Structure formats: structure tokens, C-alpha cells
Amino acid sequence: MDRMTTTHSRAERAAQARAAESQLAAEGIDGVVFGWVDNAGLTRVKSVPLAQLVPAAEYGVGAAPCFDLALADDSFATTPSGTGPTGDLRLVPDLDRLTPLAAQPGWAWAPADRYAQDGTPHPGCQRGFARRCAEAVERRGLSVRAGIEVEWVVADAAGTPATVAPAYGMSRFVEHSDYLREVLRALTGQGLTVLQLHPEYAAGQFEVSVAAEGPVEAADTTMLVRHTVRAVSARHGLRVSYAPVFSEDALGNGGHLHLSLWRQGRNLGHGGPGRHGLHPEAEQFLAGVLSELPALLALGAPSAASYLRLVPSRFAGAYRCWGLENREAALRLITGSTAGQANAEVKCFDAAANPYLVVGGVLAAGLAGLDAGLALPPETRTDPATLDTAERLPASLPEATDAYEKSAPLRRALGRELYEAVLAVRRAEAERFAMHSDADVIEAVRWRH
Known part of the structure; x- marks a missing residue:
């Protein structure tokens, strides 16, 4: 056999x-x-x-x-x-x-x-874990479409950001138009559908997003995009960092996960009776994700450096809350201009994460929400940092790892061997940097991702 x-x-x-x-x-x-x-x-x-x-x-x-x-x-x-x-x-x-x-x-x-x-x-195969979770969704008669934004900092051979032109600025785009054109050509030449490619906030930072796919396929594509960007950069004599933070006091590299829940060709995030058009299953699924976000950070924000990025009022989603087009909420609801564009964005994950663990963990959390019939809490309509009642997500790797260790849905979904391996790696990473300054942490991880 x-x-x-x-x-x-x-x-x-x-x-x-x-x-x-x-x-x-x-x-x-x-x-x-x-x-x-x-x-x-x-x-x-x-x-x-x-x-x-x-x-x-x-x-x-x-x-x-x-x-x-x-x-x-x-x-x-x-x-x-x-x-x-x-x-x-x-x-x-x-x-x-x-x-x-x-x-x-x-x-x-x-x-x-x-x-x-x-x-x-x-049992420790992360891609196999993501596939199992996708199959569990499919057994409910549901499907998920997903995509992960890829952000990176491009630097010269000495490690200095290749541009300090304004965020989203045309001058930054002009400085590197040949480089970005080759990135675009390489991605499309590999059969990927590029939706956006633009300068981002931090010095030397860019972002690309591609069309949504099934969860495992989206994780595969994320890896292919990262490989391709790195290879194009090398051909231009440039270095790439996907580290959560490249330098102190700068916005980091996010790995925002977009996802939508579907049944029989209908996007359950649009046209429903709930808030902002959510169908009941979509609300329960997203409520499950929101409930498990502290534990999910151990998968989606896996580095000590991740928590130097995950700070309030920096578009990182540092609070456990949700809101329509709220870029400071960890879970941002996007209605889009058409039914097919409605999705939710998990903003607290970064580019150091294993995308297979991310999609699998989020699916497992969403299914737990469906099983429990969870409801979303009241919507946050402003910067949660201004609210006394806002719940901060874990602010360090040890805190996130503690939440992960208590998560029954993730423990069940991952299985003993993979669950224990992730736990051991997170504990060891936290211990490795326990006595380091922020600058030391950034320096240690800058070129590892």
C-alpha cells in the first residue's frame, strides 16, 4: 500500500x-x-x-x-x-x-x-497540518479563500535601506522602478496574479499582494513570492530582510493574513443579516479567531523581534478587537466593493511566521468558534489605544507562548508532536533573548528571515 x-x-x-x-x-x-x-x-x-x-x-x-x-x-x-x-x-x-x-x-x-x-x-509536517485544517473546513461544506501580504525591506550590500524616500512616495517608486518592474515580471511570469505592488512606510520597505487562493495554496504562494523577491534583489545587488523589525523606531514587516469563508459559491462575509453583512457562520468563525488571537500570536508572531513590531498606534493590530476598516484592530473587517472582495484581515502576524502554521492555526480557531457558536464582541470604531477598556494582545514572546500553551483548540489541531515542537522552539527563542536589549534582538534577527 x-x-x-x-x-x-x-x-x-x-x-x-x-x-x-x-x-x-x-x-x-x-x-x-x-x-x-x-x-x-x-x-x-x-x-x-x-x-x-x-x-x-x-x-x-x-x-x-x-x-x-x-x-x-x-x-x-x-x-x-x-x-x-x-x-x-x-x-x-x-x-x-x-x-x-x-x-x-x-x-x-x-x-x-x-x-x-x-x-x-x-506528524510534525507544518504543510500537512495546514492541509488537515483545510480539509476539516471542507467537511463542513465550507471553504476558505486566503492570501498573505508580503512586506520586505531592501538594503544595499552594507545593510543600509536602499531608499529613504517618503512612504508610499512616487520618488521611492521612481528610484527603484527597474527593480520593481523585474519583481512584477518575475511574479507574473511564474503564473501568479499580482494585485498590488507599492512602497510601504519604513525606509526601504515595499509590499506586494497576490490573488486569494485556498489556504495551503496561499501559504505555498507566500513562500514563492518571498523566494522570488529575494532572488530579484540579489540580481540587483540588494539584500532583503523579512524580519519583523529592521531597525529601532521603524514600522516592521507585517505578514497580514486575509481570509474569507464561503459556502456553495457564496461569500459569507457579504449580504448576510449580521453586522456589516456577515452571515452567522462567518461571525462565529471570526469570533473563534478573535478568541484565540493571544495563542495564535505564538504561530504568527514567532520571534522576540515580533513584539518590537507589535506596538500600539503603528498599524500592527496590537489589541484584541475587531472593526470595519480599522487598521489598529487586530481583526480588520473589509467589506470591499463587491461580494467577492469582502474579507477579514488578521493584522498582528508578521513576516517571520511559518505561513502553514498561520493558516492552519487560524482555521482551527475559526472551526472552534463555529463549534461553540461564538459571537463577535462590540465593534471597536477608533484607535483602541485611546480606550481604557481595550485588551492588549501579548506584548512579549513569553506571554504569547503562555497563551499558546493554554489553547485547547490549537493543541488538538496541531497534534502532540507538532504542538510540543512549536512550544519548545518558542520557549528556547524567548530564553535566548531574555537578557538582550531591543537593539541586540533586532541585530540578531535582521538577516535571518
Whole structure:
């Protein structure tokens, strides 16, 4: 029995790889990169020459399980169930997302799932977790459309932001128009639908957003966008940082998650009897997300540096509240101009997060809200920092990790091994920076993401 599969059997994967090998060879591709994201939010990769794509698709390539406990500095945490230096996994590429890389000639990329040697899914696989949560939504007759904004700071070889022109300013756009055009061309050349590309607030900061997809696909696309931006930047002699904070007193790199809940082709965030057109299921789902936000920060704001970004009155969503088009609320409701555009934005997550953990965790929280029939609290219509009653989200990694440790919905959804691995990594990251200044934290993580 072939257990190493989600939608394709081993034979189907081999056939798919043979067809892809022929096509990629014709396009001048020499090798394929398989990527996954660890619990610290770092992308790890292995690659094979094109001639090895078929056996890699059939049987996977070796991948050490110890990376489940890797920290952002490549040191390791420990857990009672961790394997340490022993054991091995199989990294199996998802060839449905196989993409020639426009900014890395001769290379293609595919996201990968991780399996045990006997072909069973690895319980610590973050992409597998996101898929399980998406399937749980689908069993309710529902679906989710999602997208994650990608923000980054681009710097010169010395690490100085490449532009200090005004936020959203045309002068910043003009200074880097050739660079941004190549980013746009590379993304669209890889089959992505770019919605917006613009300068952001901080020095050297830009943002791109792409069309919504299913949750797992949106996480895959987020990784592809980040890889592409980094590669284009390197071709221009520039460095990229996705770190939550690049420098003190500057706005950081968010990883805002947009999502909408659907049933039978209808967006449940539009045209309903509830506040701002919400249908009951959409309100219950969003109420579940809002309820679990303190714990979800351990997934979506995973670094000590994340909490230097997550401060009031800086568009980061530092308070547990919701509001229509309220950019200081952690959960921003967006009605849009059409039914298809209505969505909710989770603003408190940042670009250091593993996007598979983010989408899976949010789906799990939303389903818990549906199960409990939760309702959204009163809407916040102003900057919550001006209200005595506003509830601040955790202001440090230890606080968020404490909330995560108490979250029954996340514990159930993640499963023991992945839950414990995330907990161990967060505790170890917090301990690593316990005695560091803000400047030390920023310096330590600036080029790790």
C-alpha cells in the first residue's frame, strides 16, 4: 500500500515527474529545489538535479527531523519526543506547484511535504497540518479563500535601506522602478496574479499582494513570492530582510493574513443579516479567531523581534478587537466593493511566521468558534489605544507562548508532536533573548528571515 500520498499515488507522482522532466529540460532547467518551512519560520531546502526528479517524486529525499526544533540562529531546542540527531524523513515535492524560477535561471521550485520512512505522514509536517485544517473546513461544506501580504525591506550590500524616500512616495517608486518592474515580471511570469505592488512606510520597505487562493495554496504562494523577491534583489545587488523589525523606531514587516469563508459559491462575509453583512457562520468563525488571537500570536508572531513590531498606534493590530476598516484592530473587517472582495484581515502576524502554521492555526480557531457558536464582541470604531477598556494582545514572546500553551483548540489541531515542537522552539527563542536589549534582538534577527 502506498501511504506516501495526499492526492497522488506513487505511480502517479512518477508519471507526473517524467512529464515535468521533459518539459523542464526543454526550458533549460538543470535542478529542482524542494522547500519547507521550520517552526522558527526559516525556509529550509534540498535540491536535486533534474535527472533525479523522478525518483525524488516517487520516494522523496532525506530530510533530518531535527529541523523541527531548529531556532532562528540554527541552534536547537529539545523536547521529550524529539529525535535529536537520530532518524530521517522523506521530503516529497508537490509537483502540482512545480514552478520554474524566473529570477533564478536553470532552477525550478516545489513545496514539499514530509513523511516518515514507512510512508506515513510526519506528524510534525507544518504543510500537512495546514492541509488537515483545510480539509476539516471542507467537511463542513465550507471553504476558505486566503492570501498573505508580503512586506520586505531592501538594503544595499552594507545593510543600509536602499531608499529613504517618503512612504508610499512616487520618488521611492521612481528610484527603484527597474527593480520593481523585474519583481512584477518575475511574479507574473511564474503564473501568479499580482494585485498590488507599492512602497510601504519604513525606509526601504515595499509590499506586494497576490490573488486569494485556498489556504495551503496561499501559504505555498507566500513562500514563492518571498523566494522570488529575494532572488530579484540579489540580481540587483540588494539584500532583503523579512524580519519583523529592521531597525529601532521603524514600522516592521507585517505578514497580514486575509481570509474569507464561503459556502456553495457564496461569500459569507457579504449580504448576510449580521453586522456589516456577515452571515452567522462567518461571525462565529471570526469570533473563534478573535478568541484565540493571544495563542495564535505564538504561530504568527514567532520571534522576540515580533513584539518590537507589535506596538500600539503603528498599524500592527496590537489589541484584541475587531472593526470595519480599522487598521489598529487586530481583526480588520473589509467589506470591499463587491461580494467577492469582502474579507477579514488578521493584522498582528508578521513576516517571520511559518505561513502553514498561520493558516492552519487560524482555521482551527475559526472551526472552534463555529463549534461553540461564538459571537463577535462590540465593534471597536477608533484607535483602541485611546480606550481604557481595550485588551492588549501579548506584548512579549513569553506571554504569547503562555497563551499558546493554554489553547485547547490549537493543541488538538496541531497534534502532540507538532504542538510540543512549536512550544519548545518558542520557549528556547524567548530564553535566548531574555537578557538582550531591543537593539541586540533586532541585530540578531535582521538577516535571518
